[in-house]
Amino acid sequence: MKKIMFYFCFVIILAFTMPIVFTNQFKTEEVISKEIDEKFDYGEYSEINLLHTDTGNIEKLDLDTYLIRCCS
Numbered sequence: 001m002k003k004i005m006f007y008f009c010f011v012i013i014l015a016f017t018m019p020i021v022f023t024n025q026f027k028t029e030e031v032i033s034k035e036i037d038e039k040f041d042y043g044e045y046s047e048i049n050l051l052h053t054d055t056g057n058i059e060k061l062d063l064d065t066y067l068i069r070c071c072s
Contacts, residue, residue, distance in 0.1 A: 048066055050059045061069075 046063055048061055048063055050061055050066065051057075052059065
């Protein structure tokens with residue numbers, strides 16, 4: 001019985017240590033994030049054209065107005 005328990009424990013330990021031995025050890029490298037100081041000009045996107053599919057009319061809306069209407 002002791003022999004069976006020894007073999008069982010050996011197989012369990014072997015099953016957990018084999019992946020550790022055969023996998024590649026990845027070295028972590030510190031990534032330095034660079035802040036982008038570019039500012040995008042949203043001036044040309046301040047107005048949108050909204051198509052009403054039921055009537056076919058196109059309504060021009062400010063972006064803020066559109067977001068308030070669709071998100072509320």
